[in-house]
Amino acid sequence: MGFLCLLIIGIHLHAVTFALPSSWCNVTSPSGPIPANALYFNTKSRYEEVNPYLMSDILAINESWVKPPSPACRAVHLSAIIRHGTRYPTSGNIKKMIQFSKLVKSRADLSCVKELQTWKMWYKEDMDGRLVEKGRSDHRYLARRLIKSFPTLITKENIEEGRVKLITSSKHRCVNSTLAFKHGVMEGLCIQGVDLPHTINDELMRFFDQCRRLLETVENNKDAVKEVELFKNGPEMKRVQEKLADRLQLPYSNVTADSVETVFYLCAYEFTIRGLNSPWCRLLDDADGQVMEYSGDLKQFWKRGFGHDINSKASCILFHDLFKRLDAAANQIKSGGRVSEVVMVQVGHAETLLPLLTLLDLFKDDVPLTSSNFASHRGRAFRTGAIVPYAANLLMTLFDCPDGLRLQARLNERPLTLPGLDDLSPLYQDVRKRYEQLLQGCDQDTVCMMDSSKN
């Protein structure tokens, strides 16, 4: 009796929820090997989307990007802060994927996306954020390109004499990225049996886990990310949900903002991990992709970016670590000595890099990202897919030039102008002047203390 009743209600709901829209079968067509939405994957973006020339040659470097400030300059130090490579989804996201794909298989009308009928769920919860094979390649080939870009710094001699160092976050995906990076270095230099040790340092690479003020005021405070929730419940997201529901012929009540995100993730992961333009990608068009990208950027903006002052200040420890090393190298050069740490490679997370880039005042839009200004932010600077894809890297290179020491910054191997310094290779002393306030303050303990006034 009860069952029958439920069944009738079910049918009834189904009937009233949608009168068939004429465009219900309007799924996007597979446009080739790369999903049309690949530019919108935020922190789940492939590194190759930022540097497309790598698709035809993974070892290619753009010579015009790695020129010294002038031919008379000589590279003397490289600090690289690198995000881990391509990884599996976290267990929480895998759970959502399993759930929604079950619903789709059992209740959706798949006559528009027939390939979904045969698509098999293969993600398992214990894959939880682990580095995948592609992630190993990301680091291995990045290492080999860096050897080509800095042939006088990453050398056999510097390694043998202990002037190349590696530090990593303790997370398995970072440690394994570090191992892949080393593999790339050894392979690129044709050396074997040389020890290139790494150390684990979470205080430095996972400062976001240790800064009490960040944890209490942002991480564990729903209010801090209320704009994200508002956007998820706003009109742009609602429209994406309805279009997805129409395409799958599911009741609107079954397709939440979370479901859309799950489909978007499935598309992204199938692409980055397996290189597939999967049927899940058919379900979201370009307009949907832009909304999803904004939603992801909004979250990063409030959790790791300019949204709250503490987000970037939590990286003070990494900022000082970087400048201390640059200072040390600069002083050794000035006193006519030899640089003792020629290369420092640090492997961490998107959550490591974004706050530091924010602290350096990079990718700052005039107007904050909020739930209500999606339309006016189409041309925004804060695009996490371009800033922190897998294997994202901030490269700081010090050059000894006739007119003094100069610093070149690069992000994802591309030249980067530090805000307020219009030269691509400013004098190091001008860089220090630009960040003088941070260099004199930005004390980690003070900044992260719960009762401190702002530093």
Ligand SMILES: *[C@@H]1O[C@H](CO)[C@@H](O)[C@H](O)[C@H]1NC(C)=O
């Ligand atoms: C199908 O979708 C495309 C892209 O979203 C849109 O431009 C077109 O107008 C749609 N066609 C119909 C019949 O809805």
Ligand SMILES: *[C@@H]1O[C@H](CO)[C@@H](O)[C@H](O)[C@H]1NC(C)=O
């Ligand atoms: C290399 O960099 C230059 C300058 O930014 C650019 O014009 C050129 O298109 C780049 N080459 C490739 C293959 O991306």
Ligand SMILES: *[C@@H]1O[C@H](CO)[C@@H](O)[C@H](O)[C@H]1NC(C)=O
């Ligand atoms: C890391 O690599 C080792 C061997 O290279 C492997 O056994 C281990 O499962 C990997 N861990 C992750 C998280 O990928």
Ligand SMILES: *[C@@H]1O[C@H](CO)[C@@H](O)[C@H](O)[C@H]1NC(C)=O
């Ligand atoms: C889908 O919606 C139907 C009714 O609209 C409801 O009975 C069912 O529990 C929903 N399923 C999920 C997984 O949300």
